[in-house]
Amino acid sequence: MNFIKSLVLVAVLCCFSCSNAQQKDGLTTPKPHVENNNSITLASKVKLYSKKLGEERELLISLPENYSQEIQNYPVIFVMDADHMAMFELTRSINNLLAETDFMPKSIIVGLTNNGNLNNRFQMTSGANRGSGFYENKAPDYLHFLQHVVIPYVKKNYRVANHKTIIGLSPSNGPLHEAFYNQPNIFDSYIFLAADLYFNYSKSQSKGEKLMEAMKDKSHSKATVYLGMGSKDVDFNQKWGTQFSEYEAQLIAAKNENIRFKFEIIEGDGHYEMAAKGIKNAFKHIYSEDIWNRQNIYHLNRGTTPVDIKKHFDRLSVHYGFDIFPPESKIESQTRALLRWGSPENLTTAISLLTQAIEYYPNSASLHLILAEGYQKSNDTNMAKRYLNKAKELANKFTIKNHIWFSKKLTELSQ
Template identity: 20%
Template sequence: MTVVRKLLLACCFACSLASAATPYVLDDTEVRDVHAGALNRNYQVFVALPDSYRSSNRRYPVVFVVDANYAFPVARGIAQRLAKHAGLEEAIVVGLSYAKGDSPVYSRRRDYTPSMPRGQYVSDMPGRSAAFGEAQAYGRFIAADVFPLIAAHYRADMSRKIFVGHSYGSLLGLQVLLSEPATFDHYILGSPSLWFDQGVMFDREQAYANGHKDMPASVFFGIGGRETLPANRKRSRTEENADMVADLCDFDAALKTHRYPNLKSRLEVFADEDHASVFPLVLTHGLRAYLKKVK
């Protein structure tokens, strides 16, 4: 091989290395493995630290967001912008991932829903039956395994915990709210799938009211104005014929009728937004409803 040819090959190799694509990594983020002992499953938590974390000694409120594959980078970005440009408190953002070895659909159906729905459901994972109804157990996993992990490794103010969910993720939040409301101090619940299992969460709301005189929690509900039912369809609590705006208004009204002394709830309907587009607005307004303005 001639010297010229060797030089050409070396140049080509150097160019290929220089142009090789590398993964994009979010600044000030970490990934930690966590074992859910009671569930016998493994998850990951994604952690985003505030800009001032490395240079301060203070503790920060913590935002726990489910459906982390999508919602974690969105929540991180919005929390940072609100701190930088709207003067709100900085916060640690924790993303709760899907179970290792499960598809996102399989994991969230099982972990975020409150019951086994009536009807036939097909699993998206070959060889495994469809799974639902483990929201209560998953909520206990967050409190028993995730909270201690975050408290042990970060300067987290664990007296100020915020839950963020959307759609099925909001069903999980409602399950926690209606079983152990003090688990979180503030709930941001977007477009909850209240049609699920023929409106089972309405029954659970009434069951909670029958056994409790108070609900110590702050709740921000948000939904897109387009999440309604066309005029030519008859409303029912099924996925196909749900009026999600009307369902959420009914649920919020039911909570308010009990006049719980320590419940603060607010509902916002965002015009011209649908189920796919509304989450960033719900999150933004939900954080504004809780995080303080920094003087």
């Protein structure tokens, strides 16, 4: 009897072992679990299997507000070690803030979790580094997982633009180094937080020396790079701050137009706490003011026209390689102000801008309602009725952000 039980146990174990051995890269949960709050999707959770890592990994995926009713494709931001130091939540919140205030586009945030393991698994150097056994040299495997499993999954399931940013923090900068040196066409922008350039890349070269070599290479793909460090790290070892400054000077002298870079030591912050300011400053480097030039673009009462706004965002779209739209909230606030002022010129400008904006946001009930008001104030009853009916139709399909204002205005225009 014991012999039979033993045979059964061996058979079960063999089946289990074979099923694991045959498991392929890809989706392991049949349907992403979604956590949301009304129209704001906080995160989808999905597990993907990696043969290289020999395990499955959970992805956290945050979509922009109103994703389901908008039509554009969005740039993607990949966050390494997303479940460590609130990196995923930080990235998502800062993107929401800067997108709403028109400092950067809305983005899809994809976080790669580390299954509660030591984040040093992301590191690219081996146990010989610093005499530590924690550095497991998994960076190439993580990059393979990103390139061949995660990115294809995201492309297949979401509306993504052809622009990808990757963020690492301290040890989880490993895949960023690996990509920048060996697979430079995967990502467009790199954010190295707590950039520990002073540790070894090889026995003869530090990570900083290797990175500078690659960043000086004028045949390297175009890229935007942010390297940040907390001042408390410099206080701990002054040599690290000196190296940081020397590397920056080397790159300035190299004049490689393919690489836009920013070095920053964030005053008063330590190794990990610098991440909040670092992420914000990195985004404002990628979408820098000298390119974005957002200061006066909405001043419709100072000579800016709807045509100027369209040309501005067309120019940005060409520069970054994907469609960039003016924030709906900006259009809404500007046109509501124009309608309050009420002069014939303001009404004409508001109608022109709203008509243009509806091409960007064809499912916006609010923009249709404001346009109906514009036509009503211009005494064009037929057009007012047309856009009022469309606003009602869209309101029944999609969530209205400012529901109280919308209901009040809808009642007022329907009388």
